[in-house]
Amino acid sequence: MNTWQRFKNSYLFYSFKQDSIAIGSFCVLSVLVVISILAPVVAPYNTYDTATFDILDAETPPAWMETGNEKFMLGTDIQGRDLLSTMIFGLRVSLIIGIGAVLFQALLGIIVGLLSGYFGGKLDAFLMRVADIQFSIPYLIVAIFTSAIFKLAFGVGRWEELAVPLLIIIIGMSEWPKYARTVRASVLGEKNKEYVEAARVIGLSRWQIIFKHILPNTLTPVLVLSTIQVANAVMSEAALSFLGLGMPITKPSLGSLIRSGFEYIFSGSWWITFFPGVLLVIFILVVLLLGDWLRDVLNPKLYKG
């Protein structure tokens, strides 16, 4: 049987088919991801190109309202950009940062966890001490602080250029301990199993054992953790942008859009905050639901009625 057939017959797929929430979430998520990848093609306007918009169009309400304009389905923001397009590009930015940050944390955390768990001793004590110290400070504060410092250090101009990779690093750095701890716990559990002994007896090098044998067995919790972490990363990025410490208004993410729209709620332009907000919530919700389902499915202990 090839891989596709094995997958179709697997318990994972079976349970997925049974769970309508999982199916629904997956569909919504796929749509969102596809849209954001194809942003330049799908969005009505390219909002990064300053030639396509005009400040005179600013604050136009959604098309179905009285003073709306058909050109702008969901209205425009304070700079005259089409809200729908900006949202799509914003989702894309949020996704890039979210997934990037998670890859970063995962990479860092997994390596630390593997080394710490396998080698133990002083290395383990030291690394876990560092993780503990970082754990005692809430990740959001770390992120907020780090971006504040970077912003001050780099100045506004350079910040705008470097925002995306910097945010990836910042959010990545703030949460790696979670991966490290999880992987370490798994490694400690696997270390004493027979297949590791067997591998050693055959004469495999330490690195081969760690990466080719132990690592795959620690991946289940990592997978579950990653879904939650993507949601968290996107939320962190939105929070940072909302505070003005994240994506700048010229290349806005959903958080920045919400920030820019916030002041205008009082004058009645509610849509600038509303639609990006709804999109953000839907995205996070869908990721979390899938994560929940994944966790339930992969955890044999939870097979309760």
Added chain:
Amino acid sequence: MVAFIIRRIIQAVIVMLVISLVGFSIQHQIGDPVRDLVGERVTPAEREVIRDRLGLNDPFYVQYFRFVKKACQGDLGLSFFYKKPALEVIVAKAPATIELVIVTAIILIVVSIPAGIYAAIYPKSWFSRIVMAFSTIGVAIPVFLTAIAFIYFFSVELNWLPSYGRGETVNIWGWESGFFTWDGLKHLVLPSVSLSSIMLPLFIRLVRAEMMEILETEYIKFAWAKGLRRERVWFIHAFKNTLLPVITIFGVELGILFAFTILTETVFQWQGMGFMFLEAVERSDTSLLVAYLVVVGVIFVVVNTLVDIVYGFVNPTVRIAGTK
């Protein structure tokens, strides 16, 4: 047991030193104490003189020790914007944040415990299902969105509650309190409810999960077999057992709550420490930033250490593991 406490305290001190090092490095690289002291209109020559006098040309570690010494004495530098000692500025703003956190904590306890217990005892009731659905969705909504939504509905549309600031405050021995005036209390409502909305889903689920687990235990079955009244079984036998894990998590989450005050204070322009922090960022007021880091760092470390020690007292197995 004593060994455990000492270990925790040593760990706390190390963390604080790390924080102070980070803070100082920031000060050193980005800060400009000369400007903080005398403003911007000084000639380069005068600058050099002042720099020397302030000891700014000394080696890193000398300056660092000076920093730590001054910090222990309560001197965290001068705020450029406020033209006052940074510590003084923070302390003046602290009551706003603390009161907000207290009210939020009260809301959390008063709502999550009954809701969690009810949802555990009657998991299939429609109330429980609604509560759980809300929890699931609630986790996905960032706090600032909830805050904005609240402002929109209760302030802009309905005009029931104020949308920014603290309202009238009463000065009690230097503590600006919003508890003692109706206006102050009205201003507290939306921010604290928004803030609690982050943690509420988590706590309700936690209480519910703990309670459900406990309701399955042998001793609860035995309590039923003894023919005790339902209320007694639920509230005296079951509930007491949920307290330990719930309290521990509460202690930890309190720190995170603090982090979220920054977001909430921003939305409501609540003149607390979090809002002050963001203003300091915008104004490049480095001393204030660093002072904030140190103060908040100290608060976290102290709270975490206390929680750990209390937990160690209550849970014997942790003590033994900690002395290895």
Added chain:
Amino acid sequence: MHHLLEVKDLEVKFALRFGELTAIDGISFTLDRGERLGIVGESGAGKSVTGFAIINLISKPGYISGGKILFEDQELHRLPEEEMRAIRGNRISMIFQDPMMTLNPVLSIATQMAETVLAHQDVSKADALDIALEKLKKVHIPSAEKRLRQYPHECSGGMRQRIVIAIALLTNPALIIADEPTTALDVTIQAEIMDLLLELCESEKMGLILITHDLGVVSQITEKIAVMYAGKIVEAGSTQTVVQDPRHPYTQGLIKALPGSLQPGSRLNQIPGMMPNLTEIPPGCAFHPRCKISDSICSMEVPALISKGQQDRMIACHMVK
């Protein structure tokens, strides 16, 4: 003749996701005041469920689907919850298996004892504590006053089980149901606890239903015995006769499997196979796949539990005359 407890054709089912499972399939037995009955069988045979069924405490999704339970001429299975509550812990007490898990770790012994009295009798707290003290002494716990103020984790396993027994005695019940009371204890403590139970039943004239898989324990203190297999009683009678002269093939296998009857060094006698999962009970006699003397009728017809030969000796087997 009125028995203290009469169980007739009791049926208990569990409503599970994929269908209904019959945990107890029509069992009947009686118990008189001061009598001691042992219900024996392997794990999964339905013994514990029987105990819980009597006081209507079966965990969901289980429920009593048929039969009658008569206690002091009251139909227990029909009683509304409030009245049932008045009987639980009052007229019928239950002792569980693991005293470590039975006592609530965060409440003091005094609280856990006094509350039982206060739940059923209209007395003051001080009086309740006096009664508690008295019962603690009855179960031979030294320094009883000190114990009252302690918490469960401060007492040893044997001590805890004695406390649990004391709790069961608080209201001078007519019947005690003991579900594997000694399984979680050391062998030496087991003997002590069993002796204690015997002594108490005789002196207080209480009925005892001892649910266990341990034949040794059962032969020590019970007068009657009922052997359960896959939700049914397959043999019943006086303990002495059943243990010395088992007739049902399953009972015979159980007795033979006891190591005591063997020469040192020889192999243990096992009954081949395993008791079936309650979702997959074989047709006819549930034991027939493992039975050496089974015949074609055994796989078709369910044997009834009827008296064969001596009085009070009931056997459910086609092959025994």
